[in-house]
Amino acid sequence: MLLTSLRDAEIQVQMSRYYDDAVELSRLLTSWSKKFSAPRRFVICTGGGPGIMEAANRGAALAKGESIGLNISLPFEQFANDYVTKELNFDFHYFFMRKFWFVYLAKSLVIFPGGFGTLDELMEVLTLLQTKKVKKPVSVVMYGAEYWKKVIDFDELVTHGMITRDDLQLFRFLDTPEEAFKYLKNFLTATYLTAEETSSQLGSQRGDVP
Secondary structure, eight states, X not given: OHHHHHHHHHHHHHHHHHHHHHHHHHHHHHHHHTTSOTTSOOOEEEOSSSTHHHXXXXXXXXXTOOEEEEEEOOSSSOOOOTTSOGGGEEEEXXXXXXXXXXXXXXXXXXXXXXXXXXXXXXXXXXXXXXXXXXXXXXXXXXXXXXXXXXXXXXXHHHHTTXXXXXXXXXXEEEOSHHHHHHHHXXXXXXXXXXXHHHHTTTTXXXXXXX
């Protein structure tokens, strides 16, 4: 019983780190994105609920930016967190409609450790990218390599011929808010910003990671 309690405590400490990291990554991205005027501004979008979703909305609020919450009606667990921008808080009854709007809006996807719902969203996006049903470029960051490599053995999928080695390029493992911010900032800049907007950021490197 004691060993089980200690193990549970270790896991809780580890998972709390992901909450803090999500807050910081969201804060960094929102602070950077606020330099751009609409419609080029990037906005944090989450499932609107507690846990990591709350953390991401909270990070945007700390940066005094807006964030979107796509909430879902469930018999347990889910409720809109207090950090979603009120005018951007939306409620869904059906998962498929909620996921449609997630993908429709997304330029980048950051997947933090989670359960069935997180796995569902991850696999749907990877399948859409693999089959080129999504035409726009979308970067996928799997945050927390230690967790994800235990939960999903992608190399074993390749070994069994279920996916190709090239499919592993559809996502990237990252482990700190700073490296995730740098990767996402570079991807979004190169893919979705004009040359004029990009050049306007030159010389302001100290402001990239406030």
